[in-house]
Amino acid sequence: MKQWMCMNCGYTYDPEAGDATQGIEPGTAWEDLPDDWICPHCAANKESFELEED
Amino acid sequence: MAASALQPLEDLDQPDFDAFAVERAMRGNHPDPYPLLERLRRQGSIHKLELHGLFSDEPDVEMSPLSHYAVLGYDACNRVLMDGETFTNKEAFQHSLGKSFGRTVTVMDGAEHERFRKVLQKAFLPKVVARWGDSLVAPVVDRLMSKFIDRGEADLITEYTHHFPFQIIYSMLLLDPDQAERFHKLAVAQLLSSAGHPQGPEATRKLGTFFAALLAQRRANPGDDLVSHLATVEVDGQYLDDDVLIAFLRQLVNAGGDTTYRATSILLTCLLNEPDLYEIVRRDRTLLPRAIEEALRWDGPVTTTFRYCQKDTEIDGVLIPEGSIVDVCLGSANRDPTKFENPNKFDINRERTVRHLSFAGGPHICVGQHLARVEMTRAMEAILDNLNNLRLDPDMPPPQIIGYVLRSPEHLYVKFDKA
Ligand code: HEM
DSSP states (O other): OEEEEETTTOOEEOTTTOBGGGTBOTTOOGGGSOTTOBOTTTOOBGGGEEEEEO | OOGGGSOOOOOOSSTTOOHHHHHHHHHOOOSOOHHHHHHHHHHOSEESOOSHHHHOSSOOTTTTTSOEEEEOSHHHHHHHHHOTTTEESHHHHTTTHHHHHSSOGGGOOHHHHHHHHHHHHHTTOHHHHHHHIIIIIHHHHHHHHHTTTTTSEEETIIIIITTHHHHHHHHHTTOOGGGHHHHHHHHHHGGGGGGTOTHHHHHHHHHHHHHHHHHHHHHHSOOSSHHHHHHHOEETTEEOOHHHHHHHHHHHHHHHHHHHHHHHHHHHHHHHTSHHHHHHHHHOGGGHHHHHHHHHHHHOSBOEEEEEEOSOEEETTEEEOTTOEEEEEHHHHTTOTTTSSSTTSOOTTSOOOSOOOTTOOGGGOOTTHHHHHHHHHHHHHHHHHHSTTOEEOTTSOOOOEEOSSBOEESOOEEEOOOO
């Protein structure tokens, strides 16, 4: 499975869950996250994320 | 890799100095900080107050003279932690962990922190540490358990939890297992600087000498271990600075062991205090991750962390002036009823919509959180699998979780059916 992981802390963005802490609805694809969205665990920006294959 | 080619770690000048007893005294034996934290939190999420003084009779010689603001509400704690520009680490930790470990990531901020942090975190990402469950964790927990499994009774703290995460780190670094006791002692002794004990700086210096030689050896002759990796990894065409690597290794032997042992001890206490719940988890291992997260939330071992306020900042109507030390009370945030229903109850079935702050949050969130989870899982599985009919020893004192900044029980006396 492909998933986006924060390289600063290891948090994985789960599109099915979204991110309630920043008002991101469940079902929001990675590509549709706003540019100013930050990692909800460590506050790193979107550029800190990499696509990981499981 | 021939660990024996290295000079062994030098012992303290006073070899019988009991670093563990001194450290225990330093931590204090406060039985339960939560009722007072709850009363304060009800009055407001921020107070001009040093928390340490509420729970310990011994002043913190470095920190107590400074002006402190205690942050107790979940949202306020999270806001402080997530804003690494306004609330920084360096000034908050340079006199404590900075003295013990040196130029570690904990005392860095901004771009410098990010640069080193990314390299270190990469070595501890979930998929990396998942592989260590079999290769590193299982052999250590099995070896420790083999020493008491035939006895039918044990103290699971002094014979098991107190050792396993430290020994996992020694294996990770390919250190000589015969020196495990000395490493453990010096890893703990490093922290005694903040209480003014000369053994603190002595341990810091001796670990530094050892790790400098270790880095040079592995750089000359790299294997596939963590030290070889860190010694040879390049960022922008350069090796990482040796002083940063040495500080990280000092921190690793301490922070990686001390916290995980306490968290596992608290988890075991929670489960063994409720035998029916222990049995439910034993039969349904899918519940183990929930039990681990709930134990971390309910009584995480690190109750408070610190930040330095860079500019006047108002949170929840309270002004935190520039130059203040902010006591970020993770333990209080984790019991905030606006986030966790019935927060004082240890309830593995609670909804997990809000994350606990036991690994902190923001740029300095724990590098080792994924490893800690693997370690706690394996240590618990070995117990659930092998110690049949495990129960608290009715003839011995029940476990009591004590301490303020770092919490755990000191003993956990159990009985089980002999193997
Ligand atoms: C249950 C076990 C653990 C707990 C509760 C815990 C807790 C924490 C907390 C609260 C912090 C944040 C400190 C701050 O406010 O700046 C932290 C940072 C850190 N932890 Fe852990 N920790 C645990 C296990 C580990 C392990 C196994 C390692 C080994 C890799 C580790 C390595 C670190 C490091 C290197 C930092 C500094 C990160 C930075 O400043 O960027 N921890 N930990």
